[in-house]
């Protein structure tokens with residue numbers, strides 16, 4: 001029976017694909033992208049159709065008996081038999097078998113999901129309001145971003161036919177790591193690790209040498225979503241990120257490219273890093289008021305009481321690493337520290353980016369960004385010092 005249902009569910013899956021969205025397709029689970037999907041879906045359909053079958057059967061009998069044995073004038077009510085051994089055995093044994101199948105099938109699938117194979121590639125997942133961050137085995141956190149529904153979101157790639165284990169923890173409240181196409185979902189807690197693993201089965205993207213990024217193989221299928229499935233605050237629904245599956249060779253190329261940000265000029269990198277770290281969930285760059293001060297025109301503004309007295313490289317550095325040391329008056333002290341999460345060059349990049357958001361200093365920021373790039377390229381140049389007097 002299990003095999004039969006497995007086969008029929010994979011037929012359904014092939015037929016539905018990722019994109020076709022006729023009403024018929026939408027009746028069934030979405031595209032399956034991992035080795036868990038066939039048995040999870042089949043078990044679900046098994047439970048669903050058994051419930052549906054018995055619902056229809058019981059309600060049908062209820063109505064039928066209600067009509068057939070209704071009280072009628074002149075017809076004496078028949079005596080009900082006290083006992084019917086055959087009937088009673090049937091309605092005990094059949095459901096017991098059906099339930100036992102649900103239990104053992106469910107337990108087997110569940111155990112497979114919680115015990116990760118020892119050869120898994122380990123990806124560290126860190127989550128906070130309102131951002132996911134994946135750290136790959138080579139230390140890279142992705143720099144590729146993707147525009148989805150007019151919103152930039154981080155882009156995470158995985159290798160096909162490879163066991164991948166996620167070791168997850170939260171920086172603040174409880175979140176939940178949910179990738180529907182893989183049929184995996186697991187809570188992430190503060191001060192504790194949880195794990196989940198997956199083996200993707202379908203390639204969705206390929207590495208494009210010219211664009212230096214992963215692009216969809218079929219433009220109509222932009223890849224999968226990673227959702228937060230535990231309500232965690234007002235921007236919970238904005239925690240959707242893109243997940244793509246590449247061939248192993250393409251994945252390696254993508255991964256190497258993510259680890260190397262040295263060829264990205266500071267201003268661009270600053271924008272990228274701010275985006276990838278979720279800074280824009282709170283900070284705007286256009287002067288509009290969010291849940292944190294805007295970055296527009298703050299460069300060189302006085303900040304009396306802070307160590308540096310105004311917004312400069314050191315001030316931005318401190319804001320990122322120790323946000324609680326100086327809290328901008330009128331704002332809550334609710335920014336978390338990015339200590340250990342953002343490298344020195346990235347901090348410099350964010351600061352230069354913030355500098356470029358003030359028209360008075362934009363040219364200076366451009367010039368600094370260009371010089372720094374030159375210094376990166378020629379090894380023998382002097383290391384560049386952002387605190388040189390003429391820079392400020």
Ligand SMILES: [Cu+2]
Nearest residue numbers: 175228232239
């Ligand atoms: Cu969340």
